[in-house]
Amino acid sequence: MRKKKPVLDFKKAINIEYPAGYYVALLLGIFFLVVSGQKLVHPHAFATAVFKGHIMPYPLVNIAALLFMSMEFAAAFVIVFMAKWRRAGLCLLIGVLLIYTGCITANLLRDLNTVCGCFGSGARAAAISWTLVARNLGFVVAALFALR
Amino acid sequence: MKTVKQVFILIGVAVLLAGLTNLIHPKRIPWVEDWGNRVEAQAVSEKVALVQLSEILDFLREDSHLLVDARSAEEYARGHIPGAISLPFESMASQVITQVLASKKPPILYCSGIECEDSLLLALELRNLGRADVAIFIGGMEVWRSEFLSVEEGNES
Numbered sequence: 001m002r003k004k005k006p007v008l009d010f011k012k013a014i015n016i017e018y019p020a021g022y023y024v025a026l027l028l029g030i031f032f033l034v035v036s037g038q039k040l041v042h043p044h045a046f047a048t049a050v051f052k053g054h055i056m057p058y059p060l061v062n063i064a065a066l067l068f069m070s071m072e073f074a075a076a077f078v079i080v081f082m083a084k085w086r087r088a089g090l091c092l093l094i095g096v097l098l099i100y101t102g103c104i105t106a107n108l109l110r111d112l113n114t115v116c117g118c119f120g121s122g123a124r125a126a127a128i129s130w131t132l133v134a135r136n137l138g139f140v141v142a143a144l145f146a147l148r
Numbered sequence: 149m150k151t152v153k154q155v156f157i158l159i160g161v162a163v164l165l166a167g168l169t170n171l172i173h174p175k176r177i178p179w180v181e182d183w184g185n186r187v188e189a190q191a192v193s194e195k196v197a198l199v200q201l202s203e204i205l206d207f208l209r210e211d212s213h214l215l216v217d218a219r220s221a222e223e224y225a226r227g228h229i230p231g232a233i234s235l236p237f238e239s240m241a242s243q244v245i246t247q248v249l250a251s252k253k254p255p256i257l258y259c260s261g262i263e264c265e266d267s268l269l270l271a272l273e274l275r276n277l278g279r280a281d282v283a284i285f286i287g288g289m290e291v292w293r294s295e296f297l298s299v300e301e302g303n304e305s
Contacts, residue, residue, distance in 0.1 A: 040169060040173075041175075042175065043169070043170065043173065043176070043177050044175060044177050047177055051183045051186070051188075052188070054189070054192045058182065058183040058189060059180050059181075059182070059183075059184070060180075061181065061183050062178060062179055062180065062181050063166075063179055063180070065177075066166035066169065066170055066177070067162060067163065067166050070162040070163070070165040070166040070169065071158070071159065071162040073162070074158050074161050074162040075158060078158065085154055085158070087154075088151050088154030088155045088157075088158055089158065091151060091155050092155050092159070112192065112198070113197060113198045113199065113200065113203075127200045127202065127203060
């Protein structure tokens with residue numbers, strides 16, 4: 001009798017040849033699963049953050065916010081739970097992070113003092129800065145490391 | 149090639165997820181919302197500088213900026229950000245305008261909250277009068293009170 005294949009085979013999920021990449025991917029995945037989960041729970045807060053970026057045409061702000069939080073969630077989900085889709089998840093996450101970073105950089109260059117709202121957009125959220133750009137690029141480098 | 153195909157499938161799944169989430173979400177948002185009418189959007193299009201709450205707290209500690217309350221005198225008396233002076237947009241007392249124009253500290257204007265236009269209108273007026281470094285705190289008293297920060301009462305400014 002054929003043994004039933006488990007849905008989530010964690011033993012198989014770990015890349016034996018490149019465990020460091022696996023663990024980095026897992027950390028990134030869990031982190032962004034939590035972050036995007038919060039955005040999905042409070043969609044208007046994230047839409048406000050997208051609005052405060054003043055990059056998107058205003059009528060498209062809500063659609064863009066819904067799409068970005070869903071892409072972040074889908075990417076993080078497959079990174080954590082679907083080994084065969086991990087590379088695609090990492091690529092999508094890199095794409096989303098580069099778009100966020102591009103928006104922050106554009107606002108810094110045009111001297112627009114706004115908040116990021118990347119990990120929540122409370123009243124005391126810090127204004128955007130080059131530190132945020134560096135942090136996002138750090139995430140991109142980590143994702144590239146996991147992709148190697 | 150396989151990865152590229154998977155990325156496109158993931159984007160498709162994300163589009164479906166976005167649509168489905170917003171259909172069943174108890175806090176669903178409208179697909180299209182007129183954000184352009186917000187005071188902050190108008191301030192950005194008028195190129196008026198914005199200041200965030202975290203910065204206001206720093207400025208208060210450093211005493212580096214002049215806080216200006218653009219609400220009515222009655223609202224100001226009921227409670228304002230400590231150290232702010234009153235310059236209601238509706239009356240615009242010339243004495244206070246002169247004080248703001250002559251101040252060495254860059255002025256930061258605020259009013260009742262994110263939907264109030266008085267701080268932006270006053271900022272544009274001050275800019276027309278030659279004060280180019282004017283900035284506005286969009287959150288105003290609404291955000292200030294939401295963070296349970298101390299308020300000053302009375303007419304003294």
